[in-house]
Amino acid sequence: MARYILQRFLGMLAVMFIVVTVVFVIVRIAPGDPAAVMLGPDATPEDVATLRGQLGLDRPLAVQYAVFLGQVVRGDLGRSIFLGIPAITAVAERAEPTFLLTVLSILVACAIALPVSILAACRRGSLFDQVATTMAMLAASIPSFWLGLVLMQIFAVKFGVFPVSGYGGPDASFLTRLQHLVLPALSLGVVSSAIILRFTRASMLDVLGEDYIRTARSKGMSEFRIVMRHALKNALIPIITVVGLTFALLISGAVVTETVFGLPGVGSLVVSAVLRRDYAVIQAALLVVAGLYVLINFAIDMLYLAVDPRVRY
Structure with a gap:
């Protein structure tokens, strides 16, 4: 190891x-x-x-x-x-909005994708499976900034449930800042859930077709226990990979969404640095994002050890 x-x-x-x-x-x-x-x-x-x-x-x-x-x-x-x-x-100084937005987005994506994909894999070929697959393809084709504008028009302008833009004042509380991040996190999370859903469904289908799953069913084990204890555990390697890579992509891919919602994050900083030819800031942002990419991939490799002991060999 x-x-x-x-x-x-x-x-x-x-x-x-x-x-x-x-x-x-x-x-x-x-x-x-x-x-x-x-x-x-x-x-x-x-x-x-x-x-x-x-x-x-x-x-x-x-x-x-x-x-x-x-x-x-x-x-x-x-x-x-x-x-x-x-x-x-x-x-x-701009890292907090971007980091919180990324974390909330990946939580939204996992909350949507994981239960839907597991249920779709267990009901392969059913109406639910077909609808879930279709919705995943639709979500993957929707630009996140367009979805953000739609959510803004509905929940911010029409109903006034969430703020339209910004990140709150300098003295804003943590809950207030989270309110400003709900709509951008939904727009990024819904789009990102598509790839997690498709990978998780494919991984679960591969595992559910194995001989030991059929053996467990022949022994009378409950379907819930088979899926959660045996199938999902053995399908975690590709799931962890796609979730980790999606998290890394969200860190650098939130530039447009931050601009749409007026968030003072790293994305808006990079845009202004490019327009002003501020090379020092551009270099720093590139190195920080690349370093986070590398660290996330390193963390994924370490998670492999905990999920599958065979990896260490």
């Missing part, structure tokens, strides 16, 4: 090294001088030269790369020239 964990950990470090290298290269190969782009067309050559020196862009490329690696190791991802604060601080 220790060897398995070590292999996954080393793989995580290798992936992060590649990501850091790619982020470094993307900024350097972007069209134009980054310093000139960040300062705008009205900047003087002296201003551009000064900013190039501050950013270290006047050094040889190999030296820039070595300095960049050292900064990443220390957690120094640059400073935003527009916000006047470290880029990692800017990302951290």
Whole structure:
């Protein structure tokens, strides 16, 4: 088991090294001088030269790369020239809405997908199964921002049950902030539930066709116990995988939804950073999101050990 964990950990470090290298290269190969782009067309050559020196862009490329690696190791991802604060601080200040939105969205997706897919697999070919499969295909084809606008029109504008947009004032309570996240979480969760439903149903169907399931039924074991104790337990590997990957995708895929609902999250920060050519913030956001991807995949690998002891071999 220790060897398995070590292999996954080393793989995580290798992936992060590649990501850091790619982020470094993307900024350097972007069209134009980054310093000139960040300062705008009205900047003087002296201003551009000064900013190039501050950013270290006047050094040889190999030296820039070595300095960049050292900064990443220390957690120094640059400073935003527009916000006047470290880029990692800017990302951290916007992390709460994005994190809470992602957690609520994946809870909504699992609450919809898991019971429906398990019941659909147990009633394969029935009307319920066909309706569930059709609804999953429909949900997968609906853009989350469109669904968000529809939910906003119904529950916020027409009935006034939830806030239209925003995240509450600076002194807003946690419950108030959750109220602002209900509609965006529903819009993301409903769309994300489609892929979880389809994978879970397929995994359950594979397991329910095994010989040991038929043996358990022949011994008179209740169907509920067969499904929950034997079938679901052995189908958890692909289910954990798809839930984990969906969670990772939601972290980076909430940009449009945050913009629609006016949430001050990482997505809106990245959009404004791209428009202002704030490369430090863009780099920090890319590295943070990539790091979360890698950590989530590492956590999924560790969950495999708890679900299926055969993985450690």
